[in-house]
Amino acid sequence: MKNSLIAILMMLSSADMSAQKNTMMIRMSEIEIDSNYLREYNKILKEEAQASVKLEPGVISIFPMYQKENSTQVRILEIYASKEAYESHLTTPHFKKYKSTTLKMVKSLKLTDMSAIDPQTMHDIFSKLKE
């Protein structure tokens, strides 16, 4: 009985993970920051990324980076469990605060949807991150 239950739970968990793999949303944001606000922008972005990963189960990972040779060129790799998780993220207080306070600091913004070349490995990695 106990073993059957475990088997069923494992099947459910596996089905859930498989669904997540198929719906996972990967976004690359390319942002140019006004150099006058760079330090302030990075601080706000760091706080927003931390809050998102901590508070939202559907935000799998957010990696904010900048180009070493041109620190006003920011790149953010964002991974959401699904499109719904992303849409929900846009309504959170921490995202709204980030958006409104950084609006004047952003010179350009390009959002590009990405696909993983190896979805299985990417999924395994990000499941591990949210454990």
Next chain:
Amino acid sequence: MKNSLIAILMMLSSADMSAQKNTMMIRMSEIEIDSNYLREYNKILKEEAQASVKLEPGVISIFPMYQKENSTQVRILEIYASKEAYESHLTTPHFKKYKSTTLKMVKSLKLTDMSAIDPQTMHDIFSKLKE
């Protein structure tokens, strides 16, 4: 005695992780692929990324992706424990095989060194991945 040993080990481990955080190398590769070779290229890249993460302790993570709207535009986020780990990666049989077999498939290649906006969080994440 046992507690002292554990304390020393924890200090050593923490020092080691701190050193890694300072030396971590983040690279964004932007690659345009000849559409005639796209399927073949993706297969070779996937194998190379898997082998690198599996066989090289200094390769922390490699995420190969492509733009959904333009699948010949490949982006790879690569994280190495140090510059030395990256240089060692370039000498491995799997990297050399990838490089020589895909040379004719690559139309353009741009390598950009990146810095994490939140090195502590990025380090914590990638330590977890290599556990």
